[in-house]
Structure formats: C-alpha cells, structure tokens
Amino acid sequence: MIVLAVKVNRYKCGYCGGCVAVCKETAIDLVEAFIEIDDEKCTSCRKCERFCPVGALEVIS
Amino acid sequence: MKDEYDVIVVGAGPAGSLAAKEAAKGGLSVLLIEKRQEIGDPVRCAEAVGHSTASKYLDFDEKSICTEITTATLILPNGLEFVLGSEGPEIYKGYVLDRKIFDRELANDAAKAGAEVRVKTAATGLIIENGQVCGVKVRHLGKEKEIRCKIVIGADGVESKVGKWAGLDTTLKLEDIESCVQYLVSGVSIKESDIRINIGNEVAPGGYLWEFPKGNNKANIGIGLLGSRVKNGARPIDCLNKFIEEKYPDAKILEMHFGADPVSSYMEKYYGNGFMLAGDAARMVDPITGGGIETAIVAGALAGQRAVEAVEANDFSEKFLKEYQKRWEKEYKNTFKRSLILKNFALGLTDEIANQYATEFKKQNIKEPIGFDSLIKALTKMDKTLLLKLGISLIKS
Numbered sequence: 001m002i003v004l005a006v007k008v009n010r011y012k013c014g015y016c017g018g019c020v021a022v023c024k025e026t027a028i029d030l031v032e033a034f035i036e037i038d039d040e041k042c043t044s045c046r047k048c049e050r051f052c053p054v055g056a057l058e059v060i061s
Numbered sequence: 062m063k064d065e066y067d068v069i070v071v072g073a074g075p076a077g078s079l080a081a082k083e084a085a086k087g088g089l090s091v092l093l094i095e096k097r098q099e100i101g102d103p104v105r106c107a108e109a110v111g112h113s114t115a116s117k118y119l120d121f122d123e124k125s126i127c128t129e130i131t132t133a134t135l136i137l138p139n140g141l142e143f144v145l146g147s148e149g150p151e152i153y154k155g156y157v158l159d160r161k162i163f164d165r166e167l168a169n170d171a172a173k174a175g176a177e178v179r180v181k182t183a184a185t186g187l188i189i190e191n192g193q194v195c196g197v198k199v200r201h202l203g204k205e206k207e208i209r210c211k212i213v214i215g216a217d218g219v220e221s222k223v224g225k226w227a228g229l230d231t232t233l234k235l236e237d238i239e240s241c242v243q244y245l246v247s248g249v250s251i252k253e254s255d256i257r258i259n260i261g262n263e264v265a266p267g268g269y270l271w272e273f274p275k276g277n278n279k280a281n282i283g284i285g286l287l288g289s290r291v292k293n294g295a296r297p298i299d300c301l302n303k304f305i306e307e308k309y310p311d312a313k314i315l316e317m318h319f320g321a322d323p324v325s326s327y328m329e330k331y332y333g334n335g336f337m338l339a340g341d342a343a344r345m346v347d348p349i350t351g352g353g354i355e356t357a358i359v360a361g362a363l364a365g366q367r368a369v370e371a372v373e374a375n376d377f378s379e380k381f382l383k384e385y386q387k388r389w390e391k392e393y394k395n396t397f398k399r400s401l402i403l404k405n406f407a408l409g410l411t412d413e414i415a416n417q418y419a420t421e422f423k424k425q426n427i428k429e430p431i432g433f434d435s436l437i438k439a440l441t442k443m444d445k446t447l448l449l450k451l452g453i454s455l456i457k458s
C-alpha cells in the first residue's frame with residue numbers, strides 16, 4: 001500500500017487559511033503563521049494542493 | 062481571562078469586533094479572542110468597501126481610509142473599458158481602507174465598550190453539553206483552558222472551525238472559493254478615486270484581477286482564481302507576476318498578501334443551540350464581487366444584538382437565535398441571490414462572447430458612469446438566458 005501525505009513547504013506558505021477551508025476532514029489547522037496537518041485525518045484528497053495560491057502544498061508518497 | 066462570560070467571540074476581524082462591541086454595549090460580559098498576535102496583520106483583503114449599510118454600525122474613521130472611491134472600471138478581455146458608478150445626482154461613495162488600522166480600531170471600539178480582548182489566543186474546540194454549546198476551549202502561549210459562556214459567536218473567518226465543531230458542514234468546495242494573491246506596490250500611477258477590475262479567462266480564470274489605489278502612488282494589485290480553475294504553473298501568484306511584469310515593470314512590492322475568499326454565498330443555516338456564525342465563517346461574501354467586509358460588519362452587529370436579547374430572555378436555544386439569521390437575510394438575501402446568478406453566468410462566459418457583448422454595448426454610447434443595475438439590464442437584453450434566470454429569481458423571491 002502506498003501511503004500518501006501532504007507536505008507543506010513552510011518557506012512558500014503565505015498562511016492564508018484556504019487549505020483549512022477546503023479540507024473536509026478538518027485535518028489542517030492554521031496556527032498563526034504556519035499550518036499543521038494531521039496525517040491521521042488526511043485522506044490525500046488533494047484539494048488543498050489544488051487550491052494553494054502559491055503551490056506550497058504537495059501530496060507525496 | 063475569567064472562567065466564565067456571557068459571550069465569547071472567536072476571531073477579531075470586522076465581524077467579531079462588531080459582535081463584541083454590540084454585546085458589550087448591551088451590558089454583557091464579553092471575551093473576544095484572536096489567535097494572531099497582531100489584529101489585522103497579515104492583510105488578506107483588497108480593502109475596498111462601500112459607505113453603505115455598514116455605516117449604520119460604525120464610523121469610517123479617517124485614520125483607516127486610504128482613498129475615497131467614486132467609480133469602478135471594468136476591463137474586458139479585448140481591452141474595452143466601462144466606468145461603473147452612480148447615475149443619479151448622488152455620487153457613489155466607497156473607500157479603500159488600511160485594514161491593519163481599521164481592524165485594530167474596531168477591536169479597540171469593542172474594548173472601549175467593555176469587551177475583554179485577548180490576542181495570541183486561539184479557540185481549539187467547543188464545550189458542548191446535551192447538544193448545547195456552552196463554552197470554548199482556548200490556547201494561549203501553549204496553555205490550554207476551558208471557558209464557559211452562554212453564547213459563542215464564531216467570527217473566525219474563512220478557515221472557520223466553530224461551525225464544524227458545532228456540527229455544521231462549512232467545508233468549501235473548490236468551485237466555491239477564490240484562491241488569491243495580492244501585492245501592495247508603490248511607484249504606480251493610478252487614479253485615486255477609481256478601482257479597476259480586469260476580467261477574462263486569460264487574465265484571471267473564474268475570478269478577476271484588481272488594481273485598487275491606496276494613495277501616494279501605491280496600490281493593491283491582486284488576483285483571485287476560482288479554486289477549481291487553479292492550475293500548476295498558472296497559480297494566482299504566476300498570473301499576478303505576469304500581469305505586473307507587463308503593466309507595471311517599475312512597481313516596487315512592499316507587501317505580499319495571500320488569501321482565500323468564499324464565493325459560495327451564505328450558508329443555509331448559521332446558528333444553533335448556543336452559537337451563531339458571522340462574516341466569512343458563515344460564508345457571507347457577495348459571490349460576484351467577493352466583497353465581505355460590509356456584510357461581516359452587519360452580521361457581527363446583528364449577532365451581538367441578538368446575544369443581548371438572548372441574555373435578557375435567558376433563552377439560548379437555536380429557536381431563539383434563529384432571528385439573527387432572519388435579520389441578516391432581510392438585508393442581503395435578494396442581493397446575494399442576484400449575485401449568485403450573475404456569478405454563474407459570468408463563469409459560463411467565454412472571452413469571445415464577453416468581448417462581443419462589450420463591443421455591442423459600447424456602440425450604444427451610453428453615458429458613463431453606468432449604474433450597476435443599468436449594466437445588468439443591458440446584459441439581459443443581449444443575453445436572454447440571463448434574463449430568464451434573473452426573471453425566475455425575481456418571481457421566486
């Protein structure tokens with residue numbers, strides 16, 4: 001089984017919170033100036049990756 | 062921070078600060094929490110607002126205003142421009158704000174009315190007992206604490222979790238959210254009383270690119286793309302860079318802003334036992350303009366007022382709080398209905414058709430500025446499907 005996870009490029013992220021808003025699983029949290037992803041909840045649906053205005057999120061295996 | 066308040070407001074944007082102010086004015090004990098360490102910063106907004114209904118609930122203070130706006134120019138893919146504004150004797154009045162100052166002043170107003178304001182304090186969950194929201198779990202400098210209250214007002218913006226914790230589905234679909242980047246630039250010559258809106262699938266697929274003056278040769282230049290139309294290599298930042306390199310090669314970038322703007326229209330239900338949602342948290346953004354400052358202000362004020370009435374009546378049930386939703390929708394239901402139709406219409410337009418309509422319309426030599434209503438009327442004459450959709454909505458409402 002391939003395990004997927006979302007990786008955040010912290011140097012790119014502009015902490016807008018859009019990824020939090022599109023996440024159905026409430027797996028993402030914007031903690032002031034960085035985002036945290038709960039790998040247990042993440043289903044790798046890739047919506048956050050699609051949405052990001054700068055491309056700071058990447059689903060990796 | 063005490064262990065108990067009448068009202069806890071989560072998020073100190075315009076919605077939250079207005080809610081806290083109104084509730085405190087009504088004599089309630091209020092806690093307003095904001096997870097950022099500095100209210101209003103970073104900016105996630107193009108900062109344009111109409112004088113409008115919001116002025117019922119606050120004074121637009123000089124300190125917060127960068128420029129006064131009287132018109133908006135719409136730029137079509139073929140370069141044709143239309144100046145929108147008021148046709149009547151009264152001139153349209155709007156502002157481009159400095160939201161770092163504006164938001165902070167609103168929180169200060171809430172504090173002056175008696176609310177306790179706490180920054181760097183995040184809500185991490187709700188206390189729910191027998192289906193009734195009766196408190197908030199907060200985190201401040203790494204310490205967790207539970208605080209009880211009679212009513213929670215969720216004004217936690219686009220990334221809102223209060224609604225989710227309380228059992229509402231607030232997740233936005235990719236086709237219901239704009240992915241945005243904006244630069245505050247200097248060294249650009251731009252008319253100070255006009256905001257510019259560029260549309261088309263080349264420049265901004267499923268959204269628009271804006272040039273809003275901030276005074277002193279500064280401007281907010283930004284872009285929003287519909288989430289479902291964002292592509293790798295043509296993300297908002299790429300499209301914005303391209304535009305700026307072409308049109309403003311000498312612009313100096315002073316600030317970068319990133320944002321997410323809900324364009325789904327407001328939620329079906331945004332209250333429940335012991336809580337109300339206001340502003341972006343309830344998706345109260347005009348789906349065609351993406352504007353949500355005014356509606357957040359009004360929502361915050363109305364929620365705060367309803368909280369006062371709830372404490373007076375000692376009734377925190379959803380049945381009692383429902384009135385808040387009714388009051389907000391009385392103000393905005395019809396506008397949002399029309400905006401949603403216009404948004405879907407605009408999303409279906411190809412650049413060719415948009416250009417064709419623009420050319421036809423220009424030929425009619427209509428005096429500018431044109432009122433927004435006249436523009437829509439003219440559009441319905443050229444496009445019968447739009448007429449039909451708007452017509453049906455009018456009959457239904």
Ligand SMILES: Cc1cc2nc3c(=O)[nH]c(=O)nc-3n(C[C@H](O)[C@H](O)[C@H](O)COP(=O)(O)OP(=O)(O)OC[C@H]3O[C@@H](n4cnc5c(N)ncnc54)[C@H](O)[C@@H]3O)c2cc1C
Nearest residue numbers: 072074075076096107108109184218320340341352353354
């Ligand atoms: C790029 C962009 C451009 C825009 N341009 C315009 C425009 O020109 N005109 C206009 O009218 N509207 C515009 N909007 C929309 C406008 O910015 C919002 O509608 C408006 O800010 C909504 O106000 P609010 O109080 O609901 O939320 P916000 O202003 O977003 O405030 C919410 C606050 O809640 C805080 N918060 C979130 N979660 C928690 C938590 N768990 N605990 C504590 N605090 C929390 C956040 O940090 C934030 O400070 C734009 C939006 C974007 C993204």
